[in-house]
Amino acid sequence: MVTLSDIRKEAARLMQAADAGPVLDDLSCALIAFAVRISVTTLDSEGARHHARLAMDLGASTGQLHEVVLLVSGLGVHSLFEGTRLVNSLSVASDAASAAPPLDETRQQLWEKWIGTGGYWQEFEREVPGFLATLLKASPQGFDAFFRYCAVPWKSAHLPVLTKELISLAVDATPTHRFLPGMRLHLGNAMKLGAGRIMVMKALEIAAAAPEHPGVA
Secondary structure (H helix, E strand, O other): OOOHHHHHHHHHHHOOOOOOOOOOOHHHHHHHHHHHHHOOOOOOHHHHHHHHHHHHHOOOOHHHHHHHHHHHHHHHHHHHHHHHHHHHHHHOOOHHHHOOOOOOHHHHHHHHHHOOOOHHHHHHHHHOOOHHHHHHHHOHHHHHHHHHHHHHHHHOOOOOHHHHHHHHHHHHOOOOOOOHHHHHHHHHHHHHOOOOHHHHHHHHHHHHOOOOOOOOO
16 A cells, blocks of 8 residues: 555655755646646545636636646546556466567557657656556557547646646645656656755645545536
8 A cells, every 4th residue: 555655755765866946836836736636536626626716816827727637637547557557467378478479560650659769758667667568569549549648738838847747746646546656757757857855845745635535416
């Protein structure tokens, strides 16, 4: 079991050599608070409405708020990560059957299109080992759709990339989610973009304050 204490300890470990860095501004705090409440693992509609209004009072546009929604809607891919690898492990009946055949032309083209030699996906592979190749093997359509959908909020430019990384690490660290592979990945990205210990720990503090899922009537 992963606890909130585990999350804080892991974040501290990853930031051992990091500077304190700048504080997190009020607008970013409001956007992160909105994000963790509108995420599928929390869906606190009233709390999300409160923090959305607060963000707008601080200058946020509806375009920025919707970009947050698109970003956190991608949390469903964590089911894809874990479920794909689980099903694959169950499907392997023998050592001979587990040997992956060469990629056919369609799959090879998709791999080159979306993965290539990008450094980001090498870091992703360290956190979610085997997922990308397994998804491509199981469903080329799912592989293509995964990249297309997840790319949408990162291609639009309503919010700074650093803010999106802080939002992403926060929703991964909420009490009702606690997905450490994603938290580690986004924390590393945030630090590369200039976040220090103060900024990251504030985002995690906001995440820890997210309520339990109240249900949707």
